Amino acid sequence: MISRSLRYDAANMREDRVGKYGVKDSEWKEMLPRLRSAKSALQKLSRKNEQGFLNLPFERALHQESIKTSERVTSLFTDMVVLGIGGSDLGARALNQALPESQKKKGALKLHFAGSSTDPDELSSLLASLNLKKTCVNVISKSGGTLETMSSFLVFRDLLQKRIGKKKFNRHIVATTDPESGVLRELAKKEAYATLPIPTNVGGRWSVLSPVGIFPAAVSGVDTDMLLASARRCVDRFHELTVGECDCTQYAGLHAIGMGKRKQNIHVLMPYAKRLSEFAKWVRQLTAESLGKKTNRKGKTVFTGPTPVASIGPEDQHSQLQLYSEGPFDKLITFINVKNFSSDIRTPVSGNLDPGMKRFENKSFSKLIHIEQKATADSLKQLNRPNGTIEISSIDERSLGELFMFFEIAIALMGELLDVNAYNQPGVELSKKLMEKSLS
Amino acid sequence: MISRSLRYDAANMREDRVGKYGVKDSEWKEMLPRLRSAKSALQKLSRKNEQGFLNLPFERALHQESIKTSERVTSLFTDMVVLGIGGSDLGARALNQALPESQKKKGALKLHFAGSSTDPDELSSLLASLNLKKTCVNVISKSGGTLETMSSFLVFRDLLQKRIGKKKFNRHIVATTDPESGVLRELAKKEAYATLPIPTNVGGRWSVLSPVGIFPAAVSGVDTDMLLASARRCVDRFHELTVGECDCTQYAGLHAIGMGKRKQNIHVLMPYAKRLSEFAKWVRQLTAESLGKKTNRKGKTVFTGPTPVASIGPEDQHSQLQLYSEGPFDKLITFINVKNFSSDIRTPVSGNLDPGMKRFENKSFSKLIHIEQKATADSLKQLNRPNGTIEISSIDERSLGELFMFFEIAIALMGELLDVNAYNQPGVELSKKLMEKSLS
Numbered sequence: 084m085i086s087r088s089l090r091y092d093a094a095n096m097r098e099d100r101v102g103k104y105g106v107k108d109s110e111w112k113e114m115l116p117r118l119r120s121a122k123s124a125l126q127k128l129s130r131k132n133e134q135g136f137l138n139l140p141f142e143r144a145l146h147q148e149s150i151k152t153s154e155r156v157t158s159l160f161t162d163m164v165v166l167g168i169g170g171s172d173l174g175a176r177a178l179n180q181a182l183p184e185s186q187k188k189k190g191a192l193k194l195h196f197a198g199s200s201t202d203p204d205e206l207s208s209l210l211a212s213l214n215l216k217k218t219c220v221n222v223i224s225k226s227g228g229t230l231e232t233m234s235s236f237l238v239f240r241d242l243l244q245k246r247i248g249k250k251k252f253n254r255h256i257v258a259t260t261d262p263e264s265g266v267l268r269e270l271a272k273k274e275a276y277a278t279l280p281i282p283t284n285v286g287g288r289w290s291v292l293s294p295v296g297i298f299p300a301a302v303s304g305v306d307t308d309m310l311l312a313s314a315r316r317c318v319d320r321f322h323e324l325t326v327g328e329c330d331c332t333q334y335a336g337l338h339a340i341g342m343g344k345r346k347q348n349i350h351v352l353m354p355y356a357k358r359l360s361e362f363a364k365w366v367r368q369l370t371a372e373s374l375g376k377k378t379n380r381k382g383k384t385v386f387t388g389p390t391p392v393a394s395i396g397p398e399d400q401h402s403q404l405q406l407y408s409e410g411p412f413d414k415l416i417t418f419i420n421v422k423n424f425s426s427d428i429r430t431p432v433s434g435n436l437d438p439g440m441k442r443f444e445n446k447s448f449s450k451l452i453h454i455e456q457k458a459t460a461d462s463l464k465q466l467n468r469p470n471g472t473i474e475i476s477s478i479d480e481r482s483l484g485e486l487f488m489f490f491e492i493a494i495a496l497m498g499e500l501l502d503v504n505a506y507n508q509p510g511v512e513l514s515k516k517l518m519e520k521s522l523s
Numbered sequence: 524m525i526s527r528s529l530r531y532d533a534a535n536m537r538e539d540r541v542g543k544y545g546v547k548d549s550e551w552k553e554m555l556p557r558l559r560s561a562k563s564a565l566q567k568l569s570r571k572n573e574q575g576f577l578n579l580p581f582e583r584a585l586h587q588e589s590i591k592t593s594e595r596v597t598s599l600f601t602d603m604v605v606l607g608i609g610g611s612d613l614g615a616r617a618l619n620q621a622l623p624e625s626q627k628k629k630g631a632l633k634l635h636f637a638g639s640s641t642d643p644d645e646l647s648s649l650l651a652s653l654n655l656k657k658t659c660v661n662v663i664s665k666s667g668g669t670l671e672t673m674s675s676f677l678v679f680r681d682l683l684q685k686r687i688g689k690k691k692f693n694r695h696i697v698a699t700t701d702p703e704s705g706v707l708r709e710l711a712k713k714e715a716y717a718t719l720p721i722p723t724n725v726g727g728r729w730s731v732l733s734p735v736g737i738f739p740a741a742v743s744g745v746d747t748d749m750l751l752a753s754a755r756r757c758v759d760r761f762h763e764l765t766v767g768e769c770d771c772t773q774y775a776g777l778h779a780i781g782m783g784k785r786k787q788n789i790h791v792l793m794p795y796a797k798r799l800s801e802f803a804k805w806v807r808q809l810t811a812e813s814l815g816k817k818t819n820r821k822g823k824t825v826f827t828g829p830t831p832v833a834s835i836g837p838e839d840q841h842s843q844l845q846l847y848s849e850g851p852f853d854k855l856i857t858f859i860n861v862k863n864f865s866s867d868i869r870t871p872v873s874g875n876l877d878p879g880m881k882r883f884e885n886k887s888f889s890k891l892i893h894i895e896q897k898a899t900a901d902s903l904k905q906l907n908r909p910n911g912t913i914e915i916s917s918i919d920e921r922s923l924g925e926l927f928m929f930f931e932i933a934i935a936l937m938g939e940l941l942d943v944n945a946y947n948q949p950g951v952e953l954s955k956k957l958m959e960k961s962l963s
Contacts, residue, residue: 269879
């Protein structure tokens with residue numbers, strides 16, 4: 084079995100560290116049976132196949148489809164444009180940013196993300212830079228009805244038809260969509276695109292370990308076997324450990340308690356690594372869409388949901404730390420600390436510097452960033468501001484597999500604890516309706 | 524006088540549009556005298572030169588220094604690395620992202636931002652890509668004591684000494700720092716760097732229209748004359764209009780009312796243009812550091828401050844809109860809508876598409892993004908979620924000058940209304956102290 088990369092240290096979330104803003108032992112004791120019920124409920128959803136995300140890392144046949152298609156695509160092209168929005172591209176974006184080219188397999192494709200906007204300036208500048216003969220387009224939409232993605236896709240489809248010809252343009256397209264229904268599935272059949280399925284019991288924001296995320300990852304040279312093995316390890320731990328031992332269960336319980344009478348309703352995720360800023364955005368979507376709900380499962384109006392904030396260290400020490408240190412006690416902060424960076428830099432030693440400057444000499448950057456993260460966590464603790472730290476050994480497929488699964492399980496459990504349906508998004512229907520009206 | 528680019532429409536912030544979550548007429552009437560006092564207080568701070576930001580756009584001699592230095596630098600180099608963090612680089616980053624090369628003067632330098640992190644992976648990959656012989660380094664730190672900036676600077680200084688030689692390396696450096704004191708000023712004197720001053724009465728987050736932002740902007744080909752003229756126009760309006768007429772005053776008053784008994788403490792800024800995502804981060808810093816305060820000016824403990832959120836449309840419709848539509852009523856949302864984009868794309872017309880796909884045909888992207896922004900604002904209004912829209916005619920120097928000044932004035936006024944010192948950041952001292960301890 085592969086070793087773990089992730090450790091979650093939640094000591095600074097507790098009353099003995101941060102006083103009355105922290106979780107009391109009695110609250111934690113009361114939470115344990117609730118967490119056990121939440122865990123059972125989630126296991127049941129998964130066992131009955133009502134929700135598929137927990138099973139995804141184990142679906143070898145499904146991943147094999149992604150790998151096979153990725154091998155064909157990699158042999159033919161140099162670039163791939165991913166057209167998706169929200170849950171259809173945030174996971175692939177996170178992976179692509181976290182794992183730089185130097186860490187990936189050689190000969191892989193360069194990814195471009197273009198389906199998440201109707202900003203004309205954005206798409207124009209991408210189009211100007213691409214050689215379409217060497218470019219594959221991966222269009223991702225479960226229904227095929229997504230305005231931003233499908234508008235961009237129609238532009239690419241048209242350009243491909245013109246440059247490649249009406250007979251062969253379809254070889255440049257891979258459609259990731261519902262296995263059976265929807266307008267994109269129809270079009271893919273009619274025009275004979277390669278396709279990959281999005282399992283019907285997996286919603287967009289839970290789909291990173293389906294072909295939605297795995298195919299672009301494989302195309303760009305990510306070791307998807309390791310990613311999935313590591314995710315499986317996290318799921319196994321969730322099933323096997325007690326709710327008091329398992330770290331994603333702890334995260335869910337502590338955050339749900341904070342949302343109670345202390346109303347700690349702003350949940351900050353602050354990785355100390357630029358390469359994880361897109362990952363923080365993925366967590367932000369997962370949290371907001373899953374937990375931001377008007378009604379609970381009993382139909383009672385609750386208007387609930389924490390506001391997730393994606394922050395970044397050390398940059399935001401010079402932007403948000405003042406507020407986190409002195410503002411209202413409405414926040415719970417989680418750091419991600421990277422133990423080993425893939426490179427390091429040491430500040431030089433020079434003979435002639437003044438003491439004020441000399442103290443920065445002969446320091447390794449990785450040591451500096453660790454000192455900064457620890458000083459921030461310690462100072463927040465001293466100011467009675469609850470915070471936790473996720474430590475990963477390095478940014479790689481192993482840690483990312485765990486990170487994705489850690490947050491999927493934690494947010495799903497929080498959905499159970501808040502008693503909301505974490506898998507729908509009824510709130511965006513009204514704006515969609517108004518948009519459709521203007522469109523026609 | 525130049526015409527205005529910016530309009531602020533706050534109708535959806537009012538009770539007649541969004542019911543009890545909006546501002547009542549009576550509340551607005553009570554706010555007006557408070558706004559008048561806040562305005563006077565800010566004018567006094569500025570007249571007595573205690574705070575310099577309102578006067579910055581009028582300081583021609585100061586800007587002339589930036590322009591002169593930028594002309595020398597532009598003639599010698601192809602790239603410039605900006606080393607700053609927080610207030611020392613967020614403004615320049617915002618300008619650089621908002622104005623793409625095609626909109627700038629020809630022959631200008633390409634900017635790289637590298638002082639805002641001690642992430643070793645980040646700096647390593649930049650160093651690998653630069654030709655130092657053609658590169659200038661602009662190090663920005665008021666005191667010279669900023670860990671991230673100065674560590675990065677020592678690395679660049681050392682590399683320049685090695686590649687260019689100890690005699691001439693200083694020609695590659697421009698130090699933007701306190702006019703008199705501090706370790707960076709000392710080093711600049713000793714090693715004869717070109718320097719630019721940060722006025723003593725201007726703090727980091729208020730400094731974008733000082734050499735901190737103007738010099739990198741000029742080097743990268745931004746029309747700084749237009750930027751400053753537009754900012755002056757905004758300041759003039761603030762002085763000349765009544766507090767009920769002036770839009771930045773309105774923004775401050777409406778947000779301060781929301782923070783009152785309705786506790787609308789999360790302030791979202793959501794531009795519908797990717798090129799403004801860094802600008803939203805600049806506003807996020809300005810808001811958090813200025814207003815997130817433990818004590819008010821009378822010394823009373825208040826633990827106040829809104830949590831600013833930088834969002835982006837239409838992307839975040841598929842990430843945050845569910846929460847904004849159905850979550851707690853703790854948010855005030857401001858959109859930025861761009862009337863004219865610099866380019867446009869039209870989806871093609873194809874004979875053979877199904878109706879589900881056909882509705883996306885023959886649509887211009889700029890029209891689609893406007894439809895989306897309006898549908899989002901309208902649906903939030905129908906769901907009783909207060910929101911305002913800033914419309915700018917296009918993303919250019921004219922609108923950016925107004926945007927920077929709009930938010931600087933609005934946040935300064937909110938500081939007066941909350942009765943906090945918007946110009947200090949005492950809350951980060953503890954983490955600095957802990958960091959220094961670990962460093963030595």
